[in-house]
Amino acid sequence: NCTGLVATTTKERADAITLGIEGRVDKRPNAYDTVRDIVNSYNITVEGVFITSRDDDYYYSDIVLNDGRKILRLDAMPSDAIAIALRTGSKIYINKNLLEEEGIDLCN
Numbered sequence: 001n002c003t004g005l006v007a008t009t010t011k012e013r014a015d016a017i018t019l020g021i022e023g024r025v026d027k028r029p030n031a032y033d034t035v036r037d038i039v040n041s042y043n044i045t046v047e048g049v050f051i052t053s054r055d056d057d058y059y060y061s062d063i064v065l066n067d068g069r070k071i072l073r074l075d076a077m078p079s080d081a082i083a084i085a086l087r088t089g090s091k092i093y094i095n096k097n098l099l100e101e102e103g104i105d106l107c108n
Contacts, residue, residue, distance in 0.1 A: 002107030003099055005051065007059055013079040020086030032080070036087040043067065046090040049081040053095065054102055 009017075016032050019025065025033050039046060047064040054060065061078040063085075064071060076084075085092050094103075 002105050003103040004106045005059070005094060005099065005102055006104060007078065009079040013077075013083065016083040017079065017086065020083050032083040032087055035084050039065065039088060046085060046088040047071070048091045048093055049076075049078075049085040051078055051081075051092070051094045051098065053098060 016030055019030070020032065029037070038044075045066045047066050049061055049063050051059060051061045059078045061076055061081045063074045063076045063081045065074065066072075082092060084090070
């Protein structure tokens, strides 16, 4: 399937996503690298990132964390959640209705 969402973000967040895709750390770790190190150190699993909805101005997403005892769902900006998911090898899910309503064909 070639349907995806297109959104704008800051250059810094876009760079953080690019580093995550490439599996690289810049000269110094950024906040997303630090979050990865924290969740790994405390044996927390990032169960996934869920892009859930959109209003006139923003997309919304949640990061779901699991420490083996409790599951925590945190509201997060999608660009931040994606940058964390890329560093933790976690899946990124998009609400099907949102994708049908807002998605565009990325293959053509």
